[in-house]
Amino acid sequence: MKARVSDDALALACGADAVAAALAAAGVAVDRVSSWGMHWLEPLVEIDGNGWGPVTPADVPALVAGLLAEKAIGRIEDNPFITRQARLTFARAGRTRPLSLDDYAATGGWNGLAAARALEASATTETVVQSGLRGRGGAGFPAGIKWQTVAAAPGARKYIVCNADEGDSGTFADRMVMEGDPYLLIEGMAIAGLAVGASKGFVYIRSEYPHAIAKLQAAVALSADIVAPFDIEVRVGAGAYVCGEETSLLNSLEGKRGEVRAKPPLPAHKGLFGQPTVINNVLTLAAVPFILAHGAKAYADFGMGRSRGTIPVQLAGNIRHGGLFETAFGITLGELVNDIGGGSESGRQVRAVQVGGPLGAYFPPALFDTPFDYEAFAAADGLIGHGGIVVFDDSVDMARQARFAMAFCAIESCGKCTPCRLGSTRGVETLDRINAGDNRAANLALVEALCDTMKFGSLCALGGFTPYPVLSAIRHFGEDFQSPARERAA
Ligand SMILES: Cc1cc2nc3c(=O)[nH]c(=O)nc-3n(C[C@H](O)[C@H](O)[C@H](O)COP(=O)(O)O)c2cc1C
Ligand code: SF4
Numbered sequence: 001m002k003a004r005v006s007d008d009a010l011a012l013a014c015g016a017d018a019v020a021a022a023l024a025a026a027g028v029a030v031d032r033v034s035s036w037g038m039h040w041l042e043p044l045v046e047i048d049g050n051g052w053g054p055v056t057p058a059d060v061p062a063l064v065a066g067l068l069a070e071k072a073i074g075r076i077e078d079n080p081f082i083t084r085q086a087r088l089t090f091a092r093a094g095r096t097r098p099l100s101l102d103d104y105a106a107t108g109g110w111n112g113l114a115a116a117r118a119l120e121a122s123a124t125t126e127t128v129v130q131s132g133l134r135g136r137g138g139a140g141f142p143a144g145i146k147w148q149t150v151a152a153a154p155g156a157r158k159y160i161v162c163n164a165d166e167g168d169s170g171t172f173a174d175r176m177v178m179e180g181d182p183y184l185l186i187e188g189m190a191i192a193g194l195a196v197g198a199s200k201g202f203v204y205i206r207s208e209y210p211h212a213i214a215k216l217q218a219a220v221a222l223s224a225d226i227v228a229p230f231d232i233e234v235r236v237g238a239g240a241y242v243c244g245e246e247t248s249l250l251n252s253l254e255g256k257r258g259e260v261r262a263k264p265p266l267p268a269h270k271g272l273f274g275q276p277t278v279i280n281n282v283l284t285l286a287a288v289p290f291i292l293a294h295g296a297k298a299y300a301d302f303g304m305g306r307s308r309g310t311i312p313v314q315l316a317g318n319i320r321h322g323g324l325f326e327t328a329f330g331i332t333l334g335e336l337v338n339d340i341g342g343g344s345e346s347g348r349q350v351r352a353v354q355v356g357g358p359l360g361a362y363f364p365p366a367l368f369d370t371p372f373d374y375e376a377f378a379a380a381d382g383l384i385g386h387g388g389i390v391v392f393d394d395s396v397d398m399a400r401q402a403r404f405a406m407a408f409c410a411i412e413s414c415g416k417c418t419p420c421r422l423g424s425t426r427g428v429e430t431l432d433r434i435n436a437g438d439n440r441a442a443n444l445a446l447v448e449a450l451c452d453t454m455k456f457g458s459l460c461a462l463g464g465f466t467p468y469p470v471l472s473a474i475r476h477f478g479e480d481f482q483s484p485a486r487e488r489a490a
Contacts, residue, residue, distance in 0.1 A: 132308025168357025356385025420463025
């Protein structure tokens, strides 16, 4: 008998190591694999394609004796959570041993790089343009256009920088790629290097991801000969949300304070150490090997409108079936939250979801027919961001959430521009007055005016987008701002 247990950080946090040890003690050989992304079932044990979860060490004797029917989920590949997905980026999730070069090559690994090596660099960038791939870090900028700009920019040296800061609340897809399929990211970076003429890449990764750092460092060393002469260095950030902003990240990489730079110049023209630089999110780069291996059309055939391909949606917060769900763009928010996510974990009514991290809008169920698509979300004054969805049930106090959004901006502001640095602090004070019932109508008008100044006067999206959660809370959940917090709690 052979069992498979994930060594993804979430599985570990749920006790996967203890379960693996109990299986080994019972004489079962254990392979440590990547996670299927069904987080509510971790630690998930797979034997001959069938799954049991969540398994505890105490369950192991019954499992080995074939008596753990109450935790059996049948064939994992046939689980609706898996069959309803379109897994292009996460095709290997749950199926391979993360650091095994054999597993990677046996599942189509390095085919994209081989295709790029056989093409002119301009044909590679054109393939990425035609695929319609847009940046998955938040802004949704077309990846191929960015690559073409860097390829055409004069510079003594060019760089590929992978943004693995993944600071958005409720997101973990970058981490899952780096822990579960690290060669995929390395392959994507090497293809980008070939396309723009860069032989050096950096991965900027948050210090809060120790398992991903270790996996990626090991994978970089093990695959160095395969991607040579492209060379990758893993750099660990000190922990600041704003260091995910691309120019702030570049400053941090250069050893400077993580403060946002004014644009222009764009990083594509003058980026790391003043040289033309591609900065892409982990998911953007991890989508590239599929595109090169299977062609632009195979990717662009998924999606809707200008949102082509698939998006790894991350279901988090108060949700029954949290996890990683990769799907073509176009699925509605309601399908994701209710059909796939199974509604709230608490069993209470879902009242709000925040999509796109701490700068994303709060949507009520009335907006659940919004398709997951960059333009559709923008039209509803929201954003997809990095694809994270955080669910709240009807016990949430949206006036407190609005204050939280302002306070987050005040804490994380890099301090470079006034609307964000001072505006967010004044915003917290004003929201506190509203919550205390002090001159509510006038203070609400003041918050709206302040948000207008932040939106149009901030240098980067931290100050510029904080108004989205604040104003959406006021707009969709106005009743929470009409009585003091203590009355609402009563
Ligand atoms: C405050 C702030 C934080 C950000 N954090 C991240 C992050 O953690 N990861 C990321 O990929 N992009 C983040 N971004 C977006 C980056 O600035 C940039 O758009 C992205 O790295 C470009 O890659 P992409 O085109 O592949 O999305 C952030 C932006 C802002 C304004
Ligand atoms: S908006 Fe905030 S984080 Fe962005 S540059 Fe201005 S002060 Fe810095």
